[in-house]
Amino acid sequence: MALPEVKQTATEARLATLTMPDAGCTRAAREDALARVLEMGLPGRRDEYWKYTRPDSLVVPDATPAAVFADDESLVFSEFDRLKIVFVDGVFNADESDDLSMEGVSIDRLEDICCKDIHWAKDLYGVLEARGQTPVQRPLAALNTAFASDGVAIHVTGKPSKPINLIYRHASATSDAILHHVIRVESDAEATILETGPAASRFNKCMEIDIADNGTLHHVRAQGRDHERRAATHMFTRLGQESTYKSFTLTVNGVLTRNEQVIELTGDDAVAHVAGACVGDGDFHHDDTVFVTHDAVNCESRQVFKKVLRNGATGVFQGKILVKEGAQKTDGYQISQSLLLDDDSQFLAKPELEIYADDVACSHGSTSGAIDETALFYLRSRGVPVKDATNMLTLAFLAEAVDEIEDEALAEAIVTRLEGWLSRHS
Amino acid sequence: MAALDQTQVKEGVDQETVDAVREVGTYKYGWDTDIEMEYAPKGVNPDIVRLISEKNEEPEWMTEWRLAAFERWTQKEEPKWAMVHYPPIDFQDQYYYARPKSMEEKPKSLDEVDPKLLATYEKLGIPLKEQMILAGVEGAEDAPAEGRKVAVDAVFDSVSVGTTFQAELKKAGVIFCSISEAIKEHPELVKKYLGSVVPVSDNYYATLNSAVFSDGSFVYIPPGVRCPMELSTYFRINAENTGQFERTLIIADKGSYVSYLEGCTAPQRDTAQLHAAVVEIIVEEDAEVKYSTVQNWFPGDENGKGGIYNFVTKRADCRGDRSKVMWTQVETGSAVTWKYPSCILRGDESQGEFYSIAITNNYQQADTGTKMVHLGKNTKSRIVSKGISAGKAQNTYRGLVSMHPKAKDSRNYTQCDSLLIGDKCGAHTVPYIEVRNNSSRVEHEATTSKVDDDQLFYCRQRGMDEEEAVALVVNGFCKDVLQALPMEFAMEAQQLVAISLEGSVG
Numbered sequence: 001m002a003l004p005e006v007k008q009t010a011t012e013a014r015l016a017t018l019t020m021p022d023a024g025c026t027r028a029a030r031e032d033a034l035a036r037v038l039e040m041g042l043p044g045r046r047d048e049y050w051k052y053t054r055p056d057s058l059v060v061p062d063a064t065p066a067a068v069f070a071d072d073e074s075l076v077f078s079e080f081d082r083l084k085i086v087f088v089d090g091v092f093n094a095d096e097s098d099d100l101s102m103e104g105v106s107i108d109r110l111e112d113i114c115c116k117d118i119h120w121a122k123d124l125y126g127v128l129e130a131r132g133q134t135p136v137q138r139p140l141a142a143l144n145t146a147f148a149s150d151g152v153a154i155h156v157t158g159k160p161s162k163p164i165n166l167i168y169r170h171a172s173a174t175s176d177a178i179l180h181h182v183i184r185v186e187s188d189a190e191a192t193i194l195e196t197g198p199a200a201s202r203f204n205k206c207m208e209i210d211i212a213d214n215g216t217l218h219h220v221r222a223q224g225r226d227h228e229r230r231a232a233t234h235m236f237t238r239l240g241q242e243s244t245y246k247s248f249t250l251t252v253n254g255v256l257t258r259n260e261q262v263i264e265l266t267g268d269d270a271v272a273h274v275a276g277a278c279v280g281d282g283d284f285h286h287d288d289t290v291f292v293t294h295d296a297v298n299c300e301s302r303q304v305f306k307k308v309l310r311n312g313a314t315g316v317f318q319g320k321i322l323v324k325e326g327a328q329k330t331d332g333y334q335i336s337q338s339l340l341l342d343d344d345s346q347f348l349a350k351p352e353l354e355i356y357a358d359d360v361a362c363s364h365g366s367t368s369g370a371i372d373e374t375a376l377f378y379l380r381s382r383g384v385p386v387k388d389a390t391n392m393l394t395l396a397f398l399a400e401a402v403d404e405i406e407d408e409a410l411a412e413a414i415v416t417r418l419e420g421w422l423s424r425h426s
Numbered sequence: 427m428a429a430l431d432q433t434q435v436k437e438g439v440d441q442e443t444v445d446a447v448r449e450v451g452t453y454k455y456g457w458d459t460d461i462e463m464e465y466a467p468k469g470v471n472p473d474i475v476r477l478i479s480e481k482n483e484e485p486e487w488m489t490e491w492r493l494a495a496f497e498r499w500t501q502k503e504e505p506k507w508a509m510v511h512y513p514p515i516d517f518q519d520q521y522y523y524a525r526p527k528s529m530e531e532k533p534k535s536l537d538e539v540d541p542k543l544l545a546t547y548e549k550l551g552i553p554l555k556e557q558m559i560l561a562g563v564e565g566a567e568d569a570p571a572e573g574r575k576v577a578v579d580a581v582f583d584s585v586s587v588g589t590t591f592q593a594e595l596k597k598a599g600v601i602f603c604s605i606s607e608a609i610k611e612h613p614e615l616v617k618k619y620l621g622s623v624v625p626v627s628d629n630y631y632a633t634l635n636s637a638v639f640s641d642g643s644f645v646y647i648p649p650g651v652r653c654p655m656e657l658s659t660y661f662r663i664n665a666e667n668t669g670q671f672e673r674t675l676i677i678a679d680k681g682s683y684v685s686y687l688e689g690c691t692a693p694q695r696d697t698a699q700l701h702a703a704v705v706e707i708i709v710e711e712d713a714e715v716k717y718s719t720v721q722n723w724f725p726g727d728e729n730g731k732g733g734i735y736n737f738v739t740k741r742a743d744c745r746g747d748r749s750k751v752m753w754t755q756v757e758t759g760s761a762v763t764w765k766y767p768s769c770i771l772r773g774d775e776s777q778g779e780f781y782s783i784a785i786t787n788n789y790q791q792a793d794t795g796t797k798m799v800h801l802g803k804n805t806k807s808r809i810v811s812k813g814i815s816a817g818k819a820q821n822t823y824r825g826l827v828s829m830h831p832k833a834k835d836s837r838n839y840t841q842c843d844s845l846l847i848g849d850k851c852g853a854h855t856v857p858y859i860e861v862r863n864n865s866s867r868v869e870h871e872a873t874t875s876k877v878d879d880d881q882l883f884y885c886r887q888r889g890m891d892e893e894e895a896v897a898l899v900v901n902g903f904c905k906d907v908l909q910a911l912p913m914e915f916a917m918e919a920q921q922l923v924a925i926s927l928e929g930s931v932g
Contacts, residue, residue: 048507325849340864343831351870353855358846366859369867 007041010059014042017061018147024114029126033145036130040139049136052316052348053258053287058140058232063176063202066228066255076196076222076413082165083107085152089170089200090177092150096167104158105191110151110180121153124182128208128236132262135322136291141234141260144206148180155184156191156215163192163218168199170229175200181207185215185243192407195221198254203231213240213267219247220410222417224254234260241267241296248405250414251278251286252421258287265292265299265327275304275404279418280313280345281425287316288336294327294360303334306401308394309345310425320352323360332362339397340370341390391422444847447785447816453759456694456724459546459664463583464530466523468667472496475637478523478584482606482640485613491621495636498627505630508793509822509854510762512698512735520700522638524665525585536588543587547580550691552660554580554588575655576687577602581672583665584640591655598654600684601646605673608644615646619677623706623743623770631702631737631764635671639704642672647682647713656685661703663692663723663734669700676706678713680746685716691759692724695732698761699724702737711746711773716754723759728817730789733761740767744776747802751777757784757792766824768797771805771833778807786819786851795825795842795856800833800866809840816847822854829866836866 003011015037023030043055057064085107086096092109100107113119126145132138154164166181177200185191189212199205211217223231231254237245251257263272278286292301307315317336338347347368355362371393379389398418405411466477475496479489504515528540536544536554547554577591579602586604595602601612609616626636643659663670678684692699701723709715717740726733736759742751753767769778780796798807807827815821823842844853861868886892 328849338861340861343834343863343865345864346860346862348861349857349859349870351855351857351859353844354852355844355846355854356852358849358851364855364870366857366870367868368859368861370864 003041004044007044010044011037011041013061014059014143020147021114021149025117025119025122026114026125030146032130033126033142036133036142037139037146040133040137040142042139042143049289049318051350052318053256053285057230057256058202058204058258063174063200064230065173066201066230068170068173069227076417077163077165077194077410079413080163080409082163082194084165084167086167086169087150087177087179087199089172089175090150090168090179090203102160102162104156104160104189105164106155106157107164108153110148110153113153119153120155120184121182124184124208124210125180128210128238129206129234131238131264132234132236138234138260138262140204140232141206141236144178144180144204144234148178148206151180151182153182154193155186156189156217157186159190163194165194165196168195168197168203170198170200170227173201176202178204179206183207183209183217185209185211185217187212188214190216192218192220195219198224198227198229199231201229203229203233205231205233207235209235209237209245211237211239211243211245214242215240216244217246218406219245220405220414221247221249222414223249223251223257227253228255230254230256232258234262236262237272238264238266239270239272242269243267244271246273246404246406247275248401248414249276250417251276252417253280253284254286255283256285258289260289261291263290263292263301265294265296265301268296269298270296271300273302273404275401277306277398277401277414277418278315279308279398279421280310280315282311282313284309284313285316286314287318290319292321292332294321294323294330294332296327298329299327300331301333302404303336304401304404305336306398307338307347308341308398309338309347310341312344314345315347317349317351317366319350319364320354321362321364323355323357323362325356327357328359330357330360330362332360334364336366337397338368339394340368341394387426391426394422395419439845439847443845447787447814447847453694453724455550455691455722458693459542461540461542461664462527463524463665464527465521465665465668468521469518470496470520470522470638474522478638478640481523481525482609484606484609487617488609491626492637495626495633496638499630499633499637502627502630502633508764508824509820510764510791510793512762515700515735519667521665521668522671523640524583524668526582529585529587533588536590539588543582546582546662546664547660550660550662552578552580552689554578554590577655577657579604579643579657579659581641581643581659581661583663583668583670586641586643594654599648599651600653601644602657603644605639605642605644605675608675612644612646615677616644616675619675619706619708623708623741624704624739629739632704632739635673635702635704635739639671639673642674642703644674645676645684645686647678647684649680649682651682653682653684656687658687658689661688661690663699663701666695667697667699669702672703674703674705676715676717677708678710678715680710681712683714686718688717688719689722691722692734694724694727698726698732699734700737701734703739705738705740707742707751709742709744709746709749709751709776712748713746714750715742716752717742717767718754720756721759721763725759725790726761726788728788730761733790734759735762736760736765738765740765741770742768742778743770744773744778747773747775749773749776752779752781753796754781755783757782757794760792761790763792763794765794766796768799769807770799770801771807772801774802775804776802777805780807780809780811782811783814784812784821785814786816786821788817788819790819792820793822793824795823797826798828798838799826800829800836800838803832803834803836805833805836807838809838809842811842813842813844813853814847815844815851815853818850820852820854822856824856826858826860827868827870828860829862829868831862834863834865838866838868840870
């Protein structure tokens with residue numbers, strides 16, 4: 001079917017600014033992805049999947065400039081012993097990065113695998129993204145697959161001793177970065193991936209994660225701080241039997257952030273948890289879009305998203321649990337809640353269930369409201385100043401999402417981060 | 427219902443529920459009435475629109491209104507977003523107007539109505555006699571005399587056959603007649619309100635309805651009047667290849683009250699038939715309207731052949747402060763249901779409620795829910811939806827709760843539960859929640875375990891275990907909804923009361 005004219009024009013204009021890297025073994029995947037982009041067109045305002053978030057600034061040919069702030073953001077996990085992989089404005093920086101060799105994992109730069117004809121990543125690059133295009137289209141991810149200029153391929157074969165930290169530094173006001181990472185976790189292997197930093201004025205990031213039977217991947221991400229950046233990120237995860245995937249994202253400000261998580265439970269007894277805490281003040285739009293597909297027996301999925309909004313900030317949650325025929329004994333849970341600290345902010349949610357199996361327990365809940373006056377009164381009656389009491393309650397509200405992080409030290413770092421935001425913004 | 431008999435039912439699902447769903451699935455109204463009919467030519471075009479208008483002896487302004495709607499319809503596209511799949515409908519391969527020959531001259535009283543028609547309604551359990559007790563309603567004899575009277579407007583294919591108790595209602599100042607009659611007798615009211623809640627070009631099916639609606643009911647309750655009896659419309663599709671397009675307009679003026687019932691059935695036929703209705707309700711200050719539906723159109727046979735495609739637009743506009751509207755629906759029929767009774771809560775402190783039980787079986791598909799649009803301050807809404815899916819059916823709840831910036835201190839509570847019987851069916855939930863101010867509270871829940879803590883505590887205190895207590899409260903609640911249905915629906919509802927939602931999924 002031909003695309004609507006507006007969409008066709010917008011897509012062509014964007015594509016005109018991009019050139020496909022000379023890409024060795026990912027060439028075929030990139031060309032297929034480009035064909036998908038041309039077929040779907042880039043997202044437009046009238047698309048149902050973009051009902052609550054305007055995709056315009058993510059689609060226009062040139063990124064809107066964003067001021068570069070003093071960067072303390074990529075330092076969130078600086079206290080931790082970790083392996084640093086640094087990207088400046090979306091370009092790998094060898095000087096700032098650590099030596100990429102570590103036991104239990106092999107890390108290659110996308111550029112290096114591009115010149116090889118045979119590489120394990122070839123069977124993953126663009127594959128999960130392509131699978132993730134049905135039943136809902138995600139054209140920005142296909143665009144990413146086709147034109148990603150950098151990224152890493154992480155092959156987890158054992159249990160590396162420290163987390164891998166992908167650090168995205170922002171240096172130029174007009175940077176427009178497209179990064180694509182592929183991660184494969186082998187059987188019985190386990191790793192933790194951390195992501196920090198604003199990345200670029202406009203950031204399109206895609207991560208494809210394939211977890212083999214009994215594999216485990218932890219993912220903790222801290223996005224943005226007082227930053228004007230715009231970002232669209234996609235994480236495509238496929239889980240094998242008895243494997244585990246746990247992901248947490250902290251989003252602090254940013255003009256526009258759209259985080260999509262596309263999770264497919266394909267092996268029996270797999271577990272996937274995704275959580276997000278987001279705090280927004282003023283000109284802030286944050287969108288969590290999650291799509292979990294249960295395609296195996298006895299799997300568990302959990303979505304916990306909490307948003308605190310003030311001064312006209314907007315929070316969006318679109319979450320879906322799809323239980324395919326035969327995916328019996330599924331345990332699916334989804335909660336999205338917002339705390340609106342003033343009257344100008346808004347919360348827009350679409351928590352969906354689509355169930356084709358009868359022996360399942362799926363539930364979802366969504367609430368929105370102001371801070372609990374009774375609790376506030378209680379704290380005040382105990383002598384806590386109103387500002388502190390509000391912060392205390394706000395933090396308690398977000399705690400349910402932060403608690404999803406298994407590693408206590410990492411959770412602590414996130415809480416410190418949140419406290420910092422609250423003290424600056426109250 | 428063979429499919430259901432062999433179904434392995436998951437542990438925890440009540441056998442009583444399975445039996446009740448099976449019972450509901452046997453269609454009892456599949457017979458047809460052999461009566462000589464008069465049809466307009468097949469298809470829809472401006473000439474047909476004019477013809478329908480002419481048959482109803484409508485004034486010029488009405489004809490123009492219809493033609494404008496038709497013009498808009500030709501520019502619109504069929505909506506595709508609902509989770510229902512059906513072969514393309516050939517809108518030109520339908521009759522848009524069919525009436526019994528004997529209705530050519532409008533009967534002046536019920537005594538003049540063709541006995542065949544009267545017999546049809548008699549058989550459906552809706553005797554068109556001004557009698558005190560409706561046949562077949564158990565326990566009706568014990569009910570207080572006041573509660574027993576029901577005025578009926580009977581619509582047969584494209585025309586209203588008759589309206590009972592008109593004289594008695596007139597005494598109370600209530601106008602209850604067919605809409606074609608209202609257009610002639612009360613043009614000022616129709617002109618003022620028609621299309622004011624569901625605009626002509628609201629959606630594809632509403633626009634088509636605006637162009638070709640043939641009949642329907644009209645209700646006006648004057649200020650301060652509590653309607654002395656329940657009002658009811660019974661829709662019957664009889665003719666083959668005929669679409670039914672009825673239009674209902676209910677106006678509850680300041681401080682008035684009315685309870686309105688709607689029932690519908692159709693004969694069993696191999697080809698699908700179209701039904702696209704529009705219901706508009708205007709609720710003024712302090713007024714209250716209760717609208718209850720038992721939708722029992724022919725659902726198609728067990729192989730998914732035939733059945734009614736039910737595309738309905740129902741909306742209530744709570745214009746005045748403290749106005750209240752309550753939608754209750756029991757959806758058991760139709761091959762395809764596309765229906766979202768909505769409330770616009772414009773007046774301050776206005777209230778909207780939506781209670782729904784949708785049961786689908788075999789190849790039935792239902793995509794139904796509600797919209798609660800909170801515009802006024804202190805507005806409240808409550809949504810309780812129970813979907814039950816069996817056989818190869820698909821059941822979707824789709825709803826919107828919207829709190830506008832000015833709707834301060836408003837509340838919404840939504841609960842939607844689904845139950846699957848068998849592993850070949852589907853149950854889906856698609857809620858949209860839009861909160862644009864912080865003094866409003868919105869809660870959306872889709873679990874059976876979250877029931878009122880006080881009630882739970884009470885039960886547990888009496889020695890029940892948690893599970894038992896939850897089941898009791900949830901069951902009690904479900905029954906509450908059903909028992910809130912007017913007595914005339916009691917027969918059908920009684921079977922449904924047996925339905926428990928234990929083992930349901932969110």
